[in-house]
Amino acid sequence: MSTIDQQFVEYIVKTLVNNPDKVNIERAIDEKGVLLSLSVDPEDVGRVIGRRGATAQSIRTLLRALGTKNDARYNLKIVNTDENGSFETTGEPVAARTVEDYEEESEDSTLTKNTRAELADLDDLDI
Known part of the structure; x- marks a missing residue:
């Protein structure tokens, strides 16, 4: 059973990607708040992150707004595994x-x- 935050991110991401059936969101709660780990098809990672991370940052901003409404602190981690190994981003800027x-x-x-x-x-x- 997914929560409102998972459904929210899932709805946004599924509208962005070419392979919506491969979108998976895992939810974990720790001392920092709620961590949502997003996994998508390797082909769709660029669509979710966007240029210079703009799309991912926008999703995080919307998630922060949801957190304000629900009195929760949300973090989004984009995780993916492809044939070359694993890929993970936590919102840190990529070296220019x-x-x-x-x-x-x-x-x-x-x-x-x-x-x-x-x-x-x-x-x-x-x-």
């Missing part, structure tokens, strides 16, 4: 990639060379 990371990947790219040339032309402008 630097320009150098992208440059190393596409050092010989024509687009990279053209973009650098255009930027060099822009540097020469007197504005």
Whole structure:
């Protein structure tokens, strides 16, 4: 039997993913409050987390609002296991990639060379 918080998160997540039948939410209570562990199909992890974690953060914000209404503190942990091993996020930010990371990947790219040339032309402008 699932609780209102589990049903709430399940409803939101199932509308986001391509494989709603693989959405699973486990609930645990500890001294910090209620911990909801969300597991989805590996293909859908990106949809649930969103760009820069925006979707996951939005779900956590909505869950916090539900917690205010129910006098409870909720935490959401997104957990998934795929063929490469396990994946887990607890809402911590992902390390940002630097320009150098992208440059190393596409050092010989024509687009990279053209973009650098255009930027060099822009540097020469007197504005």
